[in-house]
Amino acid sequence: MTRRTAFFFDELCFWHSAGMHALTLPVGGWVQPPAAAGFAESPETKRRLKNLLDVSGLSQSLLQQSAPAADEADLLRVHPQAYLQRFKALSDAGGGELGPQAPVGPGSYEIAKRSAGLAIAAVDAVLRGEADNAYSLSRPPGHHCLADQAMGFCFLANIPIAIEAAKARHGLGKVAVIDWDVHHGNGTQSIYETRSDVLTISLHQEHCYPPGYSGAEDCGQAAGEGFNLNIPLPAGSGHDAYLQAMRQIVLPALERFAPELIVVACGYDANAVDPLARMLLHSDSFRAMTALLREAAERHCAGRLVLVHEGGYSEAYVPFCGLAAIEELVGVRTAVQDPMLGFIQSQQPGAAHGRFLAEYVEALAGRLR
Ligand code: ZN
Numbered sequence: 001m002t003r004r005t006a007f008f009f010d011e012l013c014f015w016h017s018a019g020m021h022a023l024t025l026p027v028g029g030w031v032q033p034p035a036a037a038g039f040a041e042s043p044e045t046k047r048r049l050k051n052l053l054d055v056s057g058l059s060q061s062l063l064q065q066s067a068p069a070a071d072e073a074d075l076l077r078v079h080p081q082a083y084l085q086r087f088k089a090l091s092d093a094g095g096g097e098l099g100p101q102a103p104v105g106p107g108s109y110e111i112a113k114r115s116a117g118l119a120i121a122a123v124d125a126v127l128r129g130e131a132d133n134a135y136s137l138s139r140p141p142g143h144h145c146l147a148d149q150a151m152g153f154c155f156l157a158n159i160p161i162a163i164e165a166a167k168a169r170h171g172l173g174k175v176a177v178i179d180w181d182v183h184h185g186n187g188t189q190s191i192y193e194t195r196s197d198v199l200t201i202s203l204h205q206e207h208c209y210p211p212g213y214s215g216a217e218d219c220g221q222a223a224g225e226g227f228n229l230n231i232p233l234p235a236g237s238g239h240d241a242y243l244q245a246m247r248q249i250v251l252p253a254l255e256r257f258a259p260e261l262i263v264v265a266c267g268y269d270a271n272a273v274d275p276l277a278r279m280l281l282h283s284d285s286f287r288a289m290t291a292l293l294r295e296a297a298e299r300h301c302a303g304r305l306v307l308v309h310e311g312g313y314s315e316a317y318v319p320f321c322g323l324a325a326i327e328e329l330v331g332v333r334t335a336v337q338d339p340m341l342g343f344i345q346s347q348q349p350g351a352a353h354g355r356f357l358a359e360y361v362e363a364l365a366g367r368l369r
Pocket of ligand 1: 181267269310311
C-alpha cells in the first residue's frame with residue numbers, strides 16, 4: 001500500500017552560507033587548510049538527495065511543496081527575543097560566529113526561518129490529514145540549538161518550533177521525538193528536559209558531539225524525569241546494534257508513552273562513510289529504522305510520522321540513505337541500487353565486537369526500563 005507523503009523543501013535553504021572562515025578542522029600550525037569547500041555542513045548533501053528523488057522518479061509520488069518562513073510568534077514560543085535579535089543582527093551584518101561551530105552568513109536569519117517553516121508545515125500537513133506522513137528537507141539543521149544558544153551548525157530549534165506551533169494551533173498533546181542523528185540531540189533535550197508532554201530519545205555516538213558528551217546519566221528533570229532518554233552507542237556500532245536499540249529501548253518507550261505524533265530528528269551521519277562520526281550504518285539501516293517508527297506510528301497515532309532533516313556530511317552517500325527512508329515513508333521501491341550497500345554490509349562489526357555491542361545495548365535497555 002502506498003501512502004501520501006508530503007515533502008517540503010525550498011531552494012533558499014540551499015543558499016545558507018556557513019562561511020569559509022569556520023572550517024571543520026582547526027587549520028594553521030601543521031594543518032594545511034583545505035581547498036575552497038572545507039566546511040562539512042554543505043548544501044550539497046541535501047541538494048543531491050533532492051536530485052536523487054527527482055532522477056529516481058520518487059518525486060512523482062510525493063506531495064512536494066515549499067512553505068512560508070516561521071513567523072515571530074512561532075520563534076518566540078521557543079527562543080527568547082534577545083537571542084533572535086542577536087542572530088538577525090549578525091546575519092544582517094554579513095555573518096560571523098553566533099555560537100560554537102555555528103557560523104552564519106549573510107541572510108542566514110531569513111533562511112533559518114524558512115528551514116523552521118518547512119518543519120512547521122510538515123507537521124501541519126500530517127495533523128490536518130493532508131498527508132499520511134511527511135519529510136522536511138530543512139537546512140540549516142536544528143537539533144543542537146538551545147533556546148538561547150546556537151551551536152553545531154544549528155541556529156533555530158526547528159523541531160521544537162514545529163511542535164510548539166502545532167500545540168498552539170491544533171491543541172496537540174503528547175509528542176515523541178526520536179533523534180537518530182549520530183550526534184546528541186542536546187538542543188531538543190535542553191528545551192524539553194523539564195516537560196512530560198514531549199518524550200525525547202537520542203541515539204548517538206558516545207562522546208562525539210557536544211565534545212565528550214555521553215548522556216547516559218541524563219533522563220529529564222523535575223516533571224520531565226523519565227521523559228528524556230539517551231542511548232549513547234560506542235563508536236563502531238552498526239546496523240544490528242541500532243536495530244536492537246530501536247527494538248529494545250525506543251519501541252517499548254513509545255509503547256509506554258503513547259504519543260499523538262512521532263517526529264524524527266533525521267540525520268544520516270551514522271552512516272559508515274560520514275566524515276564527522278564513526279558508525280557503520282547503510283541505507284537499509286535508515287530504511288529499517290523508518291519502517292519500525294512507521295509501524296509504531298500506525299499503532300499509536302494513526303500513522304502520524306514526520307521526519308525533519310538534520311546532519312549527514314557525505315555528499316556521495318547521504319542521498320542513498322535519504323532515498324531509502326523516503327521510499328519507506330511512501331511504501332514504494334524505485335529502481336535505484338545503493339552502490340555502497342554491499343561494501344558497508346561487509347564492514348559490519350565482527351563476531352566479538354558484535355557480541356560486545358549486543359550485551360552493551362541489552363544492559364542499557366535494562367537501565368532505561
Ligand atoms: Zn549530526
